[in-house]
Amino acid sequence: QVQLVESGGGLVQPGGSLRLSCAASGSIFMFNAMGWYRQPPGKQRELVATVFSGGSTNYADAVKGRFTISRDNGKNTVYLQMDSLKPEDTAVYYCNRNPPVRYWGQGTQVTVSS
Numbered sequence: 001q002v003q004l005v006e007s008g009g010g011l012v013q014p015g016g017s018l019r020l021s022c023a024a025s026g027s028i029f030m031f032n033a034m035g036w037y038r039q040p041p042g043k044q045r046e047l048v049a050t051v052f053s054g055g056s057t058n059y060a061d062a063v064k065g066r067f068t069i070s071r072d073n074g075k076n077t078v079y080l081q082m083d084s085l086k087p088e089d090t091a092v093y094y095c096n097r098n099p100p101v102r103y104w105g106q107g108t109q110v111t112v113s114s
Contacts, residue, residue, distance in 0.1 A: 001025060002025055002103045003024065003028075004022060004024050004025070004028065004094070004103065004104065005022065005023045005024075005106075006020060006022045006095055006105050006106065006107055006108040007021050007108055009093060009109045009110045009111075010109075011113065012110070012111070012112055013113070013114050014085060014086060014087060017082060017084075017085065018082045018110060019080070020079065020093055021078075021079055022077060022078045022079075022105070023075075023077050024076050024077070028101060029076040029078075029097075032053060032098075033051065033098040034050070034051055034078045034097060034098060035047050035048075035050045035096060035097070035098035035100070036048050036049045036067075036094070036095050037093070037095070037096060038093045038094070038110075039091055039092050039094070040088075040091040041091070045094070046060070047060065048060045048067065049063065049080060050069065050098045051071045053073075055070075055071070062088075067081065067082050067083070068081040069081075078095050080095075082110070085110075085112045086112060087113060088112075089110060089112050090111050090112050091110060092108070092110075093110055094107045094108075
């Protein structure tokens, strides 16, 4: 059964931090690169960070130096630590394999506003 369950979003002031979590089914997670994606209001979904099965990472320029992606292979879980948040980070955040499978979870809303 395919499963992607994101959590940890919320409302935060500019400069604040949030930590997102994603529980994935083994069929998606195991041995695959995993990514965090986001969809800002009125825009297309975009990839923001990737963690490969061995732990190496890659980031979009817009979040480099502020976001940190990690994975716990024993728990089939991916995390996204988001620091120094900006209003332009406001979006629904999703996790998926990179490249993504057709199925998407419900996402978690992140709103950065004063």
